[in-house]
Amino acid sequence: xxxxxxxxxxxxxxxxxxxxxxxxxxxxxxxxxxxxxxxxxxxxxxxxxxxxxxxxxxxxxxxxxxxxxxxxxxxxxxxxxxxxxxxxxxxxxxxxxxxxxxxxxxxxxxxxxxxxxxxxxxxxxxxxxxxxxxxxxxxxxxxxxxxxxxxxxxxxxxxxxxxxxxxxxxxxxxxxxxxxxxxxxxxxxxxxxxxxxxxxxxxxxx
Numbered sequence: 001x002x003x004x005x006x007x008x009x010x011x012x013x014x015x016x017x018x019x020x021x022x023x024x025x026x027x028x029x030x031x032x033x034x035x036x037x038x039x040x041x042x043x044x045x046x047x048x049x050x051x052x053x054x055x056x057x058x059x060x061x062x063x064x065x066x067x068x069x070x071x072x073x074x075x076x077x078x079x080x081x082x083x084x085x086x087x088x089x090x091x092x093x094x095x096x097x098x099x100x101x102x103x104x105x106x107x108x109x110x111x112x113x114x115x116x117x118x119x120x121x122x123x124x125x126x127x128x129x130x131x132x133x134x135x136x137x138x139x140x141x142x143x144x145x146x147x148x149x150x151x152x153x154x155x156x157x158x159x160x161x162x163x164x165x166x167x168x169x170x171x172x173x174x175x176x177x178x179x180x181x182x183x184x185x186x187x188x189x190x191x192x193x194x195x196x197x198x199x200x201x202x203x204x205x206x
Contacts, residue, residue: 032205033180033183033201033202033205035201035205036183036184036198036201036202036205037184038184038198047152048151048152048174048181048182048185049064049074049150049151049174049176049181049182050064050150050181051063051064051065051150052064052143052146052147052150053139053143053146054111054137054138054139054143054144054147055120055123055137055138055139055140055143056120056123056124056135056136056137057120057121057123057124057125057126057127057136058120058124059120062137065178067107067109067135067137068107068109068176068177068178069107069178070105070106070107070177070178071104071105071106071107071175071176071177071199071202071203071206072106072107072108072109072175072176072177073092073095073096073106073107073108073109073173073174073175073176073186073195073199074109074111074151074173074174074175074176075088075089075092075108075109075110075111075171075172075173075174076111076112076113076147076148076151076153076155076169076170077089077110077111077112077113077169077171078112078113078114078117078118078167078169079112079114079117079118079122079123079126080114080117080118080164080166080167081166081167082166084171084188085171087188088171088173088188089108089110089130089134090130091190091191091192091195092108092173092192092195093108093130093131093132093134094192095192095193095195095196095199096108096132096133097132098192098193098196099196099199099200099203102196102200104199104200104203106199106203107133107134107135108130108132108133108134108135109134109135109136109137110123110126110127110130110134110135110136110137111136111137111138111144111147111148112136112137112138112139112144113144113148113153113155113167113169114157114167115138115139115140115141115143115144116141116160118138119138120138122138123136123137123138124136151174153169153170153172154168154169154170155167155168155169155170156168156169171187171188172185172186172187173185173186173187173190173195174186175198175199175202177202177206179206180206183202184198184199184202186198
């Protein structure tokens with residue numbers, strides 16, 4: 001049943017993103033990123049993303065302005081995730097490496113939706129193991145919930161009486177910049193090469 005809720009939440013988010021695009025950018029001809037946006041659902045809505053306050057691997061409180069200092073790929077997941085999160089974050093890191101080879105700098109950002117297990121120490125190890133410029137953040141349950149709501153993501157933990165509990169969650173990756181906020185999102189079907197090409201298009205317009 002929880003899987004069904006996760007699927008429904010993802011569908012609702014996708015429909016919502018499409019509706020926001022129609023209301024905000026669909027009829028505009030002055031969109032500097034028009035040529036880069038996906039045909040199915042475009043980004044650019046100010047409704048996705050915004051201020052947050054979380055905790056980094058050193059135990060320091062940081063804000064969105066502290067960590068989103070350049071184009072950033074934002075992903076919400078958890079370190080105990082058995083398959084989806086490792087694949088998605090590895091792909092995001094690979095896309096960042098491809099962009100670096102092309103002379104474009106992007107930061108991969110991981111935000112935990114499992115603060116009970118993802119302590120700052122766990123976040124530090126996670127970022128180190130992914131390598132590169134990866135930033136991994138956690139926070140109090142309240143901070144994590146607020147950040148998730150800001151990015152319109154979904155998550156729901158299974159029974160926590162089981163120490164190996166799983167967490168259902170949405171799996172979008174968001175392209176954010178300090179100047180323009182939310183530009184685009186990527187789903188699990190996008191490859192690292194496709195992501196790099198799309199992100200590169202946006203960066204060339206900035």
